[in-house]
Amino acid sequence: MASRYPSPKLRAFTLIELLVSVAVLAVLMLVLTQVLSDTQTTWGRAKARTEEFREARAVFEAMASRLSQATLNSYWGYKLDINNNPVSYERQSELHFVSGPATTLLGASLPAAGHSVFFQAPLGENMGAGA
Structure with missing residues (x-):
């Protein structure tokens, strides 16, 4: 079955x-x-x-x-060592390029972020007293 x-x-x-x-x-x-x-x-x-x-x-x-x-008002001048002795004769400029972190260039007191680029020129020179 x-x-x-x-x-x-x-x-x-x-x-x-x-x-x-x-x-x-x-x-x-x-x-x-x-x-x-x-x-x-x-x-x-x-x-x-x-x-x-x-x-x-x-x-x-x-x-x-x-x-x-980049240079502005470039001229030829002597590069001096720490004793004011001429080391070399090179192209110099009154305008200087500065680049770096914004907080370093602007100071920590100003709020800034990122990278900054500046042209920096001397506004005057102090030649010392009696000069």
């Missing part, structure tokens, strides 16, 4: 079990796709921002290099 129930070796998944597992797999794939898409977008934005900062820094360095070579 044959049994009405298949043996345990012939058992398989039902259609409902397969549909539920496919639905769970589809939801997991959608979530994974969304996470990967968001990660790719964030990565692209961060890379673009980094490239902008790199280009801005290169432009600032080029400007600082060119400004540091």
Whole structure:
């Protein structure tokens, strides 16, 4: 006599079990796709921002290099050592280029942020008493 129930070796998944597992797999794939898409977008934005900062820094360095070579009212004069002995004969200028952190150049008492660029010229010289 044959049994009405298949043996345990012939058992398989039902259609409902397969549909539920496919639905769970589809939801997991959608979530994974969304996470990967968001990660790719964030990565692209961060890379673009980094490239902008790199280009801005290169432009600032080029400007600082060119400004540091700028002179006004240049003349030839002696460079003196600490004993006022001439060391070399070089081009000098009354106008000086100054670049650095804003808090260093402006003083800590003034609120400032970032990097500053100034041209600084002496407004007068004190030649000493009796000169």
